[in-house]
Structure formats: structure tokens, C-alpha cells
Amino acid sequence: MVVLTFFGRLFVAAALAVLGLGLWLWLSGADVTQQAGQLWFSMDLESLNGAQVLIERHLRLPWLWQEAVVPLLKRPAWEAILWLVIGGLALGGVLLLGGRKRRRPSGFRD
Template identity: 55%
Template sequence: MIVLRFFQWLFFLLAFVFLGLGIWLWLAGEDITKAAGALWYSLDVSSLNLAQVVIQRHLHLPAFWDNAIVPYLLQRAAWESILWLFIGLMLMGGLLSVIGRRPKRRHTFRSE
């Protein structure tokens, strides 16, 4: 129960971090209509390379990087990628809150 709550709040926190990042990029005057990968590359190429190395080599998920992250997040417009990350993380947190919810006690009144 506690572990589910921790991950629920972690997903909610990450969702709002990505939303804040999107708003910050927009207010900073970055071109958020560019592909997310191109924008990330122009902002900080080393962190993009680090993310790729961690996912492909250390987590041993090269297919996940090539088949999920690149086409669905890095090749889309930055605003769209951030929006999908926000929605996905909010849904994951909401799902964990439903799974981790304590069952309600039913009160029955018996007439004696």
C-alpha cells in the first residue's frame, strides 16, 4: 500500500515537472514546434546521449529506445511530446491511486 502511494505521488510529481518544463520552454522563447529530439539536442546534447546510453546499455532495452521513445516522443513536436508525457504520467498515477485505494467499509443497520 505504501509502495503504491509512493509511486502514485512520484508519477504525479513527474507529470507536473514535465508540464512545468513545457511551460518554461515556451516562456523562454524556445521553438516548441520543433521535434522534441531536435530541441533536446540543441539544449543539452550530453543529457540526450546519457539517456540513450542508460536505456539501451544499462537497462538492456535497445528496442524500447528505437521502437517507442524515438518515434513516439523524440520525433514529435516538443509540445505534443510533453503533453503525452503529462497525460500518461497522470493516468499512471491515477491508476495506482485506484489500485491502492482502501476498500470502503459497509455499514449495515440491523433492526433488532
């Protein structure tokens, strides 16, 4: 139960951090209507390449990069950020609910 709660809080915190990043990009004047991949490429090419290497080679999940990350990077930046925030909050919420302690009914006796 503690592990589920920990990961639930981690996903919620990560989602809020992505939301903060999105707000920072928007307020800094970045073009959030261009593709997320183009925006990431123009801001920090090394971290984009590093993320691809991490997912494809180190985690050995090349299908994850091709099937999930690439389509997300082809979306407008604001939409990609929105999907990451919604997904992180939803997954975190489910994990937090799964990690809650179950209460016994008041009339239950051992």
C-alpha cells in the same frame, strides 16, 4: 498499498514537473514546434546521449528506446511534452486508485 500510493504520487509529481518544463521552454522563447529530439539535441546533447545509454545499456531495454522514445522524439516538442504529462497523470491516477484502502460495507461483520 503504500507502494502503489508512493509510485502514483511519484508519477503525478513527475508529470507536473514535465508540464513545468514545457511551460518554461515556451515562455523562454524556445521553438516548441520543432521536433523534440532536435530541441533536446540543441539544448543539451550530453543528457540526450546519457538517456539513450541509460535505457539501452544499463536498463537493457533497447526496444524501449526504439519503439517508444524515438517516435516521441520525432514529434513536435509541445506534443511530446503533452503526451508525457497525460501519460504520467493517467498512470499516477491508476496507481493512486489501486493503492487506496478498501472500505468494508457498513453491514459486514466478522
